[in-house]
Amino acid sequence: MNACARCEVRDTAICRSLDEREVDELNRFGRQKCLRRGEVLQWEGDESLLIGNVIEGVVKLSASTRQGKDQTLGVAYAGDFIGRPFGARADQTVTALSDARVCVFRRADFDAFARRHPELEHDLLQRTLGELDNARAWMLLLGQMDAGERVASFLVQIARRQSGGAPRQPDGAVVLDLPFGRQDIADLLGLTIETVSRQITALRRAGLIDTPRLRTIVIRDLDALSACADGE
Amino acid sequence: MNACARCEVRDTAICRSLDEREVDELNRFGRQKCLRRGEVLQWEGDESLLIGNVIEGVVKLSASTRQGKDQTLGVAYAGDFIGRPFGARADQTVTALSDARVCVFRRADFDAFARRHPELEHDLLQRTLGELDNARAWMLLLGQMDAGERVASFLVQIARRQSGGAPRQPDGAVVLDLPFGRQDIADLLGLTIETVSRQITALRRAGLIDTPRLRTIVIRDLDALSACADGE
DNA sequence: CGAAAGGTTGAGTGCTGTCAACGTCCGTGG
């Protein structure tokens, strides 16, 4: 029995579109890799292209300007796909935000395999379309929103993300345990760390959120926060 | 003989991955539509989803905040694909920047057809991955660049885009006939019309560009402009 | 417990948005 059968993301990652035998074949040229928080899986500009799935933990994609200013382009959670199939060069840096485990393939191997499996390509298409939607939604945030709206939007989005297994407190508050530090949030929102900090302080003073510990944020009034996100 | 055989974008649009018989079938539920400059093909939030190809002209995708601030999310030229297959709702407004002609399908029809044609889905995947690259490159611009860098980047990108059939003047200058007005550029770059105007004036005063007519920009020194785009 | 990393707060500056006036281009109609 192969390792994939026991994989945590067997039914959520792209592998879900493959049957046992196909997964077996794909697995032959894939391997798992563990990352410590902050470790880089792939650098922007690298020649060696990796394709993969996040099995556990959180990973970010980022790019930077020539002066070293970073912009986070996306965040991948367990089950999410990372990498750029059918591409020539890596144009994003992939960094672990938490300790993480990923399943990686060499791009060439993966590409060839994908071309032989339309169901996998279809799943890939769906995921890519979703990523494009996310990226474009973020463009609206980066291009048109002020700092207050950006931070509120960010928190609302994270809250929505985990609304499935939401650890809600009796009074309806939502507890967020972020894999992000302040600098990560700043890179994501196109702001500086100081501006993020000030906005979070403002939200706390307004009673909309609490910050019991670093990296933990409690949303006390999600509706009011959503209103902030919409600029009201 | 069907109309597609004579289509200007028969070999550049997604149709290129289909043979005669398949194009015929697809064409059965498609139709052409002419748009005047400024005309809207589809509104953000619309239920009726359209999928299509740009045959002639230029079209933009945009979204806006609740307060009515617009952000352009992408620009589609002849041969480019527009729309969101396998999606529930339109989250972008599609507007003609110039008089344009498009070939449109109902989303449901197109989706069903695509699922039966892996080659088409593969092409669609390639295009979507490319769009995602573009969107992420733009995120870097929107999140990290100042007004001067944004305008310079914009011009350099347009120049590169048409470097194929580039109408270059003897001295190496590049002539750009933009389908964009100042407001369009502002929406694209996440700036105001006034800031765009000031930056263009600054570039003209610095001798890097000329603006012989509205919507025409001549790049006198592409290298220097590229340097500006990189923040030097 | 101590040190380092991470986060907060404050003061000051500068870039970009806002508001307003003016100038220029272009299509229309006399």
Next chain:
DNA sequence: CCACGGACGTTGACAGCACTCAACCTTTCG
């Protein structure tokens, strides 16, 4: 052909938001 009007673009003054620099505080981990 010229005059006109409206759309589009430019320029200026000013204000405010976010960035920079710097000091200080807090949390976390060895």
